[in-house]
Amino acid sequence: MATASRALSPRGSASDSTRLRVAAAASELGYTPNPAARALATRTGTRIAVVVGGHTAHVLNDPYVARVTAATASVAASREVGVSLHWLPLHDPAELGRLTESRDVGGIILVNPTEPALATVPRSARGRVAAIGIGSRIVPSFDVDNATGTTNVLEHLLVTGRRRIAMITGPAWLPCTRRALTAYQRATEAAGTPPRLIPGDFTATRGHHAATEILTRWPDTDAIFALGDLSALGALDALRTSGVNVPGDIAIAGFDDLPYATLSHPPLTTTTNPIESITTAAATTLLDRQTAPPLTLHPSTLIVRATT
Amino acid sequence: MATASRALSPRGSASDSTRLRVAAAASELGYTPNPAARALATRTGTRIAVVVGGHTAHVLNDPYVARVTAATASVAASREVGVSLHWLPLHDPAELGRLTESRDVGGIILVNPTEPALATVPRSARGRVAAIGIGSRIVPSFDVDNATGTTNVLEHLLVTGRRRIAMITGPAWLPCTRRALTAYQRATEAAGTPPRLIPGDFTATRGHHAATEILTRWPDTDAIFALGDLSALGALDALRTSGVNVPGDIAIAGFDDLPYATLSHPPLTTTTNPIESITTAAATTLLDRQTAPPLTLHPSTLIVRATT
DNA sequence: CCTTGCGGTGGAAGCGCTTCCATGGGTGGG
DNA sequence: CCCACCCATGGAAGCGCTTCCACCGCAAGG
Known part of the structure; x- marks a missing residue:
């Protein structure tokens, strides 16, 4: 029984022949290990x-x-x-x-x-x-590379001729917000345009208000980049209500590529947030007891739709 | 130790005084039960x-x-x-x-x-x-009461003067689709209007195509009810692209009240799908080993927004 | 040829609970 | 006032695994 346990465990020391015989017997008997017993014996979580x-x-x-x-x-x-x-x-x-x-x-x-x-x-x-x-x-932390994501969006906006790009941010305490902010400041600086920043919180409502505020504070804005698709869609809604032509007058881009993004009218330009692969990496690290670097960033890819 | 186990378990027979003393000792000692050991002893899942x-x-x-x-x-x-x-x-x-x-x-x-x-x-x-x-x-099964939900939506459409109501359904093998279908047929029959049915699959893309099909097959349609908000939003998109005025020419209503529903332009009329409470009921039944009736239906409430 | 050392093996203890079982102190009926 | 009965209680077994430990047989070295 001790031998079987070792043969079944990848770390146990058992000869290959035993390992094989145990595996054969296990499949013949239809044996499945009991995770609760294992958790109890190893004092590990379940x-x-x-x-x-x-x-x-x-x-x-x-x-x-x-x-x-x-x-x-x-x-x-x-x-x-x-x-x-x-x-x-x-x-x-x-x-x-x-x-x-x-x-x-x-x-x-x-x-x-x-x-x-x-x-x-x-x-x-x-x-x-x-x-x-x-x-x-x-x-160890895992996140989307929102600096590069932001840079890509802004470059895309610049390439399509936008210069006066406003940004609706996320909560200031969120590191991802800060990373995106840095990228935005770098890009606008390089383009020689002054930053236009409105704080946001990823919600559609806030995005709506933010867009209205942008229109009054900087009427000549020609593009809005929102951290979070919901905010972008809120902003889109505000602009349409105000009779602003999107993307004719003002372009809009979001972040995350939620399923929502394809449903707006016009469909939203955005950049992906690979939450599933980020989460998988984090969970695997935990489950396999690996040591991961302080920060692992997953790439974000630009999705150009019709709001830019 | 046996006593402590009984005192801690709700089903165990222990006197109230013991139960109290055990609870006191437990909190003093910072005792927390080990779920793995319990699962092992009771042969229940974790x-x-x-x-x-x-x-x-x-x-x-x-x-x-x-x-x-x-x-x-x-x-x-x-x-x-x-x-x-x-x-x-x-x-x-x-x-x-x-x-x-x-x-x-x-x-x-x-x-x-x-x-x-x-x-x-x-x-x-x-x-x-x-x-x-x-x-x-x-x-035992749990679901939203989509018959009543459907009825409510259709009544709302009828009250607002719509008569030629088309419906985009869900997959035919889904019982919820069939229940909604029955409700639709009953409502249209009562209103003396012939049914206009297009099969759907809950996706936005399919909703888009379905709406186009509706426009060509029944040009005089004045309302579309889609099973699933995504399909409704797809339909909305198709109508807008075709220059149809929503809700002026055609009203649109969905089902589920996904967060998406508020983001469309105009915001979508829909009826809720209380997935969380449905799931909670199912999980509780399982965890408490209760016997539940064959089918428990949770109410759906109509949310009137601007597409109707 | 005998000893040392090592890798593979089985015995046995124990992880922290639950529950069967036997015991004891209480209550009600005779 | 005694006996039967019931309920609360503690002892002990066991849930299915892992791992320590002692053991055995082998290959290599003296």
Whole structure:
């Protein structure tokens, strides 16, 4: 029985002949290991937790969170482990601590945590925690390369003759916002055009207001780049309501390439956010107990549709 | 130790005083039960599987699946169990059988399975399986009340003076499609208008084509009801491109109330699909080992926006 | 030819729970 | 006032695995 255990485990020391015989016997007997027993014996977790900052069940409606959860669940399924979804105030060390101490949790994926929140992760647990949508030295992080994504969008706008490009940002505390902002500032500087920045929060409503504000503050704007497709679509709606011709008068581009993007009229130019591959990388790192670099960036590819 | 176990378990027979003392000691010692050990001892699963029909990772992009997964994960988290997501050919008994036999799986939520697929669920496993988006006598099912939802939409259209109402359906094998279809036929019959049916598949592309087809086959159509917001938005797009005034010439209504619905121009009239509460009901049934009626329907509420 | 060392093997303990079972102290009926 | 009965309690077995440890047989070195 000890031998069988070793033969079945990739790390166990068993001779090849034994390994083969065990495998044959296992398939003949229809044997499947019991993950619960294994988890009990090895004191490892049997599920991986996706943790989102915030209090309410509202996270369920966030397509970003849903995609992360679904992708994690899919990776986990192949490893015979589960996934659980939590929302909690990320600044509250007690909550997060309780989760990291739960022997049942083999890994934690933090969605868009703040740097201070990350600091509350107990040192002992850091090997079991990865973050998505952030770059941090505390735990390995995974995100879309929004600097390059932003640069690509802006270059595309410049190539198509736009010069006075306004940007609707995301929450300022989000590293991805900051990275995109830097890219925007660099691009506008290189093009010799002054930056036109309006803070946003990824929502359509905010995008709508932001576009209106842009129209009044800088009436000669000829392009709007919104971090997040929802904001872009909100802005598009505002412009159309104001009788602005898109893309004739003003071009619009978003970020993320949500399914929404193809549904607008005209369809939205955007750049992809490969959430699934980002999540898969994070989950794999956790599940295989690999050590990952502080920040892994996944490429974003420009999708030119009809708003530019 | 036996007493502590009983005191902590809701079903165990322990006196109230003991229960209280155990609870006090537990919180003082910072005791948390080990789900793996419990699963091992009780021979119950440590996760609940969400199973979607189909072969590819495409399911990850389906907002419906993502919402089901996220909601399941959230219920499961409160019970200290996990979730895993699987896509497999639902007609293949072997795959599903393997999943039901895995002692690690405490419950299975089947998303939109066909009746023949359900029949492949091993009899021994039926108590651990629930279905979403279907009505079946084989396992307990949960769905939105799309008959009433459809009726409400159609009544709204009739009240606003529409008479020649076309409908873009969903896949014919889906029970929810059939229920909605019945409601549509009943409503049009009552209103004395002949039915105008175009098959759909919930996608925007198909909705687009369907609307074009409607325009050519029944040019005097004054309303389109699409099963699924995506199809409705596709139809909206087609009408706008054809220069049709919405809602002036033709009204459009969808089903599901996806976040997309507010982003269109004009915003889409639709009726809600409470996927989260449906999923919660299914997951709770599984986790609490309750016996649920063959079909539980959750109400859909009409959301009137600007396309009607 | 005997000893040392090493890799493969089986025995056995134990991971942290639940539950069967036997025991004991209480209550109600005779 | 005693006996039967019931309910709460603790002992102990076991859920299915992993891993420590002792063991054995082999190849290499003295």
